[in-house]
Structures are given as structure tokens and as C-alpha cells.
Amino acid sequence: MRYIDPHIHPSSRTTDDYQQMALTGCVAVTEPSFWAAYDRQSASGFYDYYRQLTEYEPRRAAQYGIKHFTWICINPKEADDPQFAREVMKLFPEFLKRPSVLGIGEIGLNKNTKNELIILEEQIELAAEYNQMILVHTPHLEDKLKGTRLIMDALENNGKIDPERVMVDHAEEHTVGEILDRGFWAGLTIYPNTKCTPQRAADIVEMYATENIWINSAADWGPSDPLSVPKCGYELLRRGHSEDFVNKAIFENPKAFLSQNERFSI
Amino acid sequence: MSELQLKNSLGSTEVVDLYFLEHRAKLIDIGAFLDRLQRASDNGSTEDFRIKAFNKAAGIITDQNPDKARRMLEVFSDFSSTLPDSAPQSKGASGAAKEEVK
Numbered sequence: 001m002r003y004i005d006p007h008i009h010p011s012s013r014t015t016d017d018y019q020q021m022a023l024t025g026c027v028a029v030t031e032p033s034f035w036a037a038y039d040r041q042s043a044s045g046f047y048d049y050y051r052q053l054t055e056y057e058p059r060r061a062a063q064y065g066i067k068h069f070t071w072i073c074i075n076p077k078e079a080d081d082p083q084f085a086r087e088v089m090k091l092f093p094e095f096l097k098r099p100s101v102l103g104i105g106e107i108g109l110n111k112n113t114k115n116e117l118i119i120l121e122e123q124i125e126l127a128a129e130y131n132q133m134i135l136v137h138t139p140h141l142e143d144k145l146k147g148t149r150l151i152m153d154a155l156e157n158n159g160k161i162d163p164e165r166v167m168v169d170h171a172e173e174h175t176v177g178e179i180l181d182r183g184f185w186a187g188l189t190i191y192p193n194t195k196c197t198p199q200r201a202a203d204i205v206e207m208y209a210t211e212n213i214w215i216n217s218a219a220d221w222g223p224s225d226p227l228s229v230p231k232c233g234y235e236l237l238r239r240g241h242s243e244d245f246v247n248k249a250i251f252e253n254p255k256a257f258l259s260q261n262e263r264f265s266i
Numbered sequence: 267m268s269e270l271q272l273k274n275s276l277g278s279t280e281v282v283d284l285y286f287l288e289h290r291a292k293l294i295d296i297g298a299f300l301d302r303l304q305r306a307s308d309n310g311s312t313e314d315f316r317i318k319a320f321n322k323a324a325g326i327i328t329d330q331n332p333d334k335a336r337r338m339l340e341v342f343s344d345f346s347s348t349l350p351d352s353a354p355q356s357k358g359a360s361g362a363a364k365e366e367v368k
Contacts, residue, residue: 035357077357111353112344141359145343174339194359199285200335206274238284240275 001025001243003250004266005229006258007106007135007169007187007216009034010068011049011057017219017226022064024230027251028266030069030258031057032106032135035077037221043087046074050091054098067266069258071105071135072096079119080111086119089126096130102261103127105135106169109147112139121154128160133261136168136184138175140194148175152182165260167214170195176204180212185257189218190228198232202239205249214254296324319362 002025009031010018021029031053033046040046053070061068072095074088095101104127109116127134134155139147148168155161168179169187172195179186186208188201196204201215217228225231233246258264276284303317312318323338331337344363 080352080354111356111359112349113351113353114349115352117349139359141361142342142344142363143359145340146345150349172339173333173336174343203335 001230001233001246001250002027003229003233004028004030004214004254004258005217005219005226006030006167006214006254007032007189007218008226009218009220010061010226011052012036012221013219013226015060015063018061018064018066021226022066024227026066026229028067028069028264029061030071030102030135032071032075032137033073034075034106034137034220039078043084043091046088047091050095054095054100058100069100069102069264071103072101073104073107073123074119075106076108076110076116076120076137076139079107080113080115082115082118086122089119089122092126093130096132099263102258102264103133103135103165104130105133105167106137107134108137108151109139110137110143112143112147112150117150117154120151121158124154124158124161128158134161134166136166138168138170140170144170144172145174148179152179152184155184156182167257169216170218171204172196173200173204176208176213180208185212185214188213188215188232190215190225190232191218192223192225198228198235201232202235205236206239212253212257213249214257215250216254315364316360316362 005021005026008029010029011031033049033053050072057070058068072092074085079085104123107120107123109120124134136151138144138151152168155163155166163183164185167185167187170189171179171186176186188204189195190198190201205213215229215232217224217226219226219228229250233250236246236249255266319342323341326334326338342362
């Protein structure tokens, strides 16, 4: 089984995880910028983080034959202070030029506040200005449905964003249909308690076919599983789906989305 | 939904064979959780907004309609139309909306 984990945070994981992922067939990962479980106190904290994502992590992953790509942004959990967020956003042009950067992400909303929405709209505008692909974080739990709709409205209202170059991630049964209907790609995240199980992700793939859907672990510093993607692949095989079907779900689909950026090659 | 029927290669007996024990255990876990709540030192208040939503979602298990997972997620969802200006002290989510669930 060969796969891509298109949304994972290896900078929060141990090197052992890279080894386990390589052993289970992982050939590439993409790591969006996200919250470090604490609020950084200065833009320079983000500068160091973006250097880690673009310089150190690709080397660490390469030791296991895994290609590492990344996405640059200020995440919604630290975007509730617009003045601070704008200081961080001044760093983007330097990092968007780097060869492993695929676009702006994971931008979105967390608590669906006006401040978060203002910074989301400004980051969408930056993506349009720099012709970048977008990876979207949708909110957690009770905030997801409302937040997903607000995010898609903001993307559409910009007027310059091609929905086929936008991945709306962390979709679940109550959001995936609307995401696909509005022309975006949908991401299914397998994560304990707050998102999908491998079985539910497999159900959604069956219900919506495998078009314009990717599957990821979003494994980070919390209780999470960097082997979620192959476990979902195994779940599909267990149900009698063909190896071609599974290959499309966990390898060809993320490859197709990510290959819209010519920097992505495996 | 026709895609579901086309793509799901398992028969109903196979689905039950594969998943029954796992979900039997999950259902009993829910019963034990509710028992634990009733044994709480304040006699198990059911006024908590999360438990109200939980009970409403649990009712979907035994109704005869499809799309149970989607409908349960909607029970727990915030359908309000207002946006707070900011939420500086609140990064997490509780799992259920405090306002009346739809």
C-alpha cells in the first residue's frame, strides 16, 4: 500500500513516526502551519517555525525516503488579534518563494469570530495575489458546520479563487456534501474523538465515491495516529474494495490535488 | 446515495459480522456513561446543555430514517447566525452548542 498523508504535523512528532510511516508505505507528507498549543508572543516566533517547516523537516523526512512539503499561514487559533496576525503575514512573501511550499494553509476559523474572519479574508486575498493554492482548517465540533459555511462564503466572495485549488479539510458527514457541491475538494481527517474514525472515513468515501476527496491524519502533539491513512486503506480493503480503489483514495487523489502546484513531485 | 449502494460491496450480514461486536461494546459504553452520570454526587443532573444534545442525538439511533451520522452531527452543531467580535480566552470546543439545538 503506497500513500500520501497530505495533512500531518510531523514537527510535533518523533522521528520514530517517520520510520513507521515509511514502513507502511508513506511516500510524501504535507505539513500546514498550525497552532503549537501555545500562543507565540512575536512574529519572530513564527519566523523560526516557518524555517523549521521549510528547512529542517524536509531533511528529517528525507532520511526515511519521505518527501516533505509545507503550507504557510497564521492559523485561526492565533488569528483573533488582527494587528498581531498582520505582523506575521508580512513574513509570507519570503517563505512562499521556498521550493517546498505549496500554498497558504491551514487557514480558516476556530471560534467563528469576526476577528478570525477578517484575517481569513486577508489571507485569502494574499493567496489570490500570489496565485497560491489554499488548505482550509474547518472548526471543531459544534463550530464546524457554521464555520465551514462561513469559510466557503469568504472564498467565494473573494471572486479570484478557483475552488478546485482549495482543499476544505476536516470534513465530516454533515459538511462533506456541501463542500463538494460548491466545487471545493474535501478532506477527511481521522482523529480520535473530535473527527472521523477510519470506518467513518471509509463510509464517506463509499458514499461520495473517491472524486475530489483526500484522507489525512492531521497527527500532531495531541492524541493522534500518524498511521491513520493506511488504517483507512486497510478498512477499505477489508470491505472488499480493490487495490486500485484504495490507491485512488489514499495516493492518486492527494497527488492529483497537490500536483496543481508544479513544486509537488514524488 | 445511489453511489453508496454501488460502492458498498458488503451484504448486510457481512456488515453485521464485521462490526457488530465493536458497536455492541460502544453502545454498552454509552449505557455505562449514563449510569455514571446518574450516580454522580449531585444525583446526575440532566440540565447540562451537552447532555441535552447527547440525549437528542441518541434518539436518532433507533428512528427509522437514514443519514444518522449526519443528523447526529447537526444536533450538536451551532446554528446561530451571530458572530462574536473575538474569543481571546476560548480556543476549545465543548462538543455541543449552548443555544437551542435545531
